[in-house]
Amino acid sequence: MSYIKKYFILKKHNFKVGLIKAKRSKNCYIFLAPYAILFFCFNILPVLSSIFLSFTYYNVLESPRFIGLDNYISLLLDDDVFLIGVKNTFMFAVITGPIGYIASFLFAWLINELPRWIRTIAVIVFYAPSIAGNLFQIFTIFFRGDIYGYVNAFLIRVGIIDQPILWLVNPTYMMPICMLVTLWMSLGTGFLSFVAGLQGVDSSQFEAGYMDGVKNRWQELWYITLPNMKPMLLFGAVMTITQSFGVCDVTMQLCGFPSTDYAARTVVSHLLDYGSTRFEMGYASAIATILFLVMILCNNVIQKALNRVGT
Amino acid sequence: MSKKNKEVVQKNRRIRLKRRKPNRSRVGDFFLYLFLLLVAIVMALPMVFAISSALKPLEELFMFPPRFFARNPTLDNFSDLFVTMGKSWVPFSRYLYNTVFITVVGTVGHLVVASMGAFVLSKYEFPGSRTFFKIVVVALMFNGYVTSIPNYLILSKLHLIDTQWAVIIPSFSAPMGLFLMKQFMEGIPMPLVEAAKIDGANEWGVFRQIVMPNVKPAWLTLIIFSVQRLWNDSAATYIYTEKRKTLVYALQQIQSGGIARQGQMAAVSVIVMIVPIIVFILSQSQILETMASSGLKD
Numbered sequence: 001m002s003y004i005k006k007y008f009i010l011k012k013h014n015f016k017v018g019l020i021k022a023k024r025s026k027n028c029y030i031f032l033a034p035y036a037i038l039f040f041c042f043n044i045l046p047v048l049s050s051i052f053l054s055f056t057y058y059n060v061l062e063s064p065r066f067i068g069l070d071n072y073i074s075l076l077l078d079d080d081v082f083l084i085g086v087k088n089t090f091m092f093a094v095i096t097g098p099i100g101y102i103a104s105f106l107f108a109w110l111i112n113e114l115p116r117w118i119r120t121i122a123v124i125v126f127y128a129p130s131i132a133g134n135l136f137q138i139f140t141i142f143f144r145g146d147i148y149g150y151v152n153a154f155l156i157r158v159g160i161i162d163q164p165i166l167w168l169v170n171p172t173y174m175m176p177i178c179m180l181v182t183l184w185m186s187l188g189t190g191f192l193s194f195v196a197g198l199q200g201v202d203s204s205q206f207e208a209g210y211m212d213g214v215k216n217r218w219q220e221l222w223y224i225t226l227p228n229m230k231p232m233l234l235f236g237a238v239m240t241i242t243q244s245f246g247v248c249d250v251t252m253q254l255c256g257f258p259s260t261d262y263a264a265r266t267v268v269s270h271l272l273d274y275g276s277t278r279f280e281m282g283y284a285s286a287i288a289t290i291l292f293l294v295m296i297l298c299n300n301v302i303q304k305a306l307n308r309v310g311t
Numbered sequence: 312m313s314k315k316n317k318e319v320v321q322k323n324r325r326i327r328l329k330r331r332k333p334n335r336s337r338v339g340d341f342f343l344y345l346f347l348l349l350v351a352i353v354m355a356l357p358m359v360f361a362i363s364s365a366l367k368p369l370e371e372l373f374m375f376p377p378r379f380f381a382r383n384p385t386l387d388n389f390s391d392l393f394v395t396m397g398k399s400w401v402p403f404s405r406y407l408y409n410t411v412f413i414t415v416v417g418t419v420g421h422l423v424v425a426s427m428g429a430f431v432l433s434k435y436e437f438p439g440s441r442t443f444f445k446i447v448v449v450a451l452m453f454n455g456y457v458t459s460i461p462n463y464l465i466l467s468k469l470h471l472i473d474t475q476w477a478v479i480i481p482s483f484s485a486p487m488g489l490f491l492m493k494q495f496m497e498g499i500p501m502p503l504v505e506a507a508k509i510d511g512a513n514e515w516g517v518f519r520q521i522v523m524p525n526v527k528p529a530w531l532t533l534i535i536f537s538v539q540r541l542w543n544d545s546a547a548t549y550i551y552t553e554k555r556k557t558l559v560y561a562l563q564q565i566q567s568g569g570i571a572r573q574g575q576m577a578a579v580s581v582i583v584m585i586v587p588i589i590v591f592i593l594s595q596s597q598i599l600e601t602m603a604s605s606g607l608k609d
Contacts, residue, residue, distance in 0.1 A: 035428035
């Protein structure tokens with residue numbers, strides 16, 4: 001009994017201390033307020049309401065009707081197309097995500113030692129594809145299904161094929177092409193933050209490292225550069241997860257929406273199908289919520305892995 | 312060890328330290344950079360192609376075998392595009408103005424709001440600060456597509472639908488900006504902040520005179536991201552009135568004009584592509600500049 005009482009006294013005390021601390025740091029709250037208010041309105045509130053909507057039937061016109069877990073049950077058990085989407089998104093997350101992440105770091109690291117003007121050009125060349133808007137549509141010209149497509153024309157001239165291949169209509173080739181295009185665009189936000197972060201690594205640490213017998217560039221990378229880059233590595237990881245789980249623009253614009261046999265469907269394009277074409281917002285919200293949970297899980301795993309870097 | 316020997320060793324060490332990376336093999340350098348060069352060429356190819364096909368006359372766009380470079384480069388596609396633009400219902404400069412307005416106001420507001428938040432989150436400890444940042448990181452991952460409906464409802468409650476503010480105001484609170492600024496501000500040594508406080512600066516002073524100048528690279532990065540995002544935003548969900556529509560939206564309309572506009576289509580993609588890249592090139596040189604002279608190494 002007295003323990004419970006003590007516990008509450010302690011809680012009360014902690015609360016009071018917190019209140020005093022909060023009063024002292026009034027200025028901090030004033031600084032944070034503009035962001036916090038906007039963030040609540042346009043990020044937290046929509047997220048919460050979409051989690052709520054995932055338990056309802058909501059077609060935008062009528063008010064939402066509570067149906068419990070029905071959305072989740074039909075999503076996971078009855079929806080074959082969703083499973084194709086999960087498979088494809090998983091492929092993106094497992095193949096293009098890590099390759100893009102590692103390539104971002106590797107390229108940023110390699111160009112870091114180049115003379116400045118070469119480095120500038122290299123950064124622009126590597127980064128440009130990801131900011132060029134819808135430029136990836138140019139790949140529809142490369143991979144066009146008739147003989148005017150560059151890839152077909154080239155392969156026919158070389159003699160590997162004698163008939164044009166319908167690259168973006170044939171389910172066999174869709175996913176590899178989408179992955180290629182995604183990789184082309186994957187040196188994005190993370191890459192830039194790596195480049196900026198690498199410049200900030202203190203050079204006296206490298207000197208200390210040479211004294212201590214760091215033999216080659218790989219040891220230097222593991223023991224000096226990477227531990228210094230942890231905040232940026234974390235940022236890059238979060239960006240990569242968001243991008244590779246959110247793949248949909250590339251598949252939708254290259255392979256069509258819907259694509260043949262749904263072969264290029266991803267989780268997000270499935271979500272868009274239900275959200276903006278069929279107006280089943282409840283169902284779409286359920287998809288989003290599942291995606292969200294998987295991403296958080298994935299993020300936690302990667303953060304744990306990054307904490308082991310350099311040990 | 313003799314004295315002379317010692318001297319030689321020290322001299323060698325000094326020479327080794329002068330070269331920036333003494334532990335590199337030349338062969339390794341050669342192959343790594345050769346590889347890098349190849350990758351760079353492959354990466355640049357589609358962009359070069361986009362530019363070259365914007366310069367192709369129409370008959371070259373449909374030629375077999377297709378050619379990579381234009382044989383008789385012309386600017387016809389661009390002039391055709393301007394003719395089409397001139398025929399549009401709303402003067403084309405209006406679209407341009409709308410996009411520039413959205414991009415500039417959204418970016419500046421985002422920069423100010425996000426760095427103020429990031430400053431206190433990174434340099435002070437107060438109840439709720441850690442939780443708030445954790446929520447921001449989580450929010451970074453929620454897919455924008457599904458929140459668009461609740462977002463729309465909120466914006467319409469605030470009577471912002473069909474104005475540019477419907478795009479601008481939500482962009483202030485993009486979680487990415489705060490995350491980025493906080494990660495970089497963590498690198499500013501705390502003694503610097505404390506020294507400024509002893510010299511009599513208040514929080515606002517520390518923020519404006521100490522922290523912000525020192526994270527210039529970070530805010531330039533933030534500007535790049537924000538400009539890129541807002542420039543490419545066609546805002547079709549929020550804006551209906553023709554004279555408030557954005558440039559990208561108008562260009563997409565031209566682009567969807569079918570096969571007869573193939574040439575103009577290529578010109579459009581070059582124009583849309585070139586602006587974020589130019590903004591990037593301009594601010595990128597500054598990033599390297601500020602990084603080299605940031606002088607925060609303790």
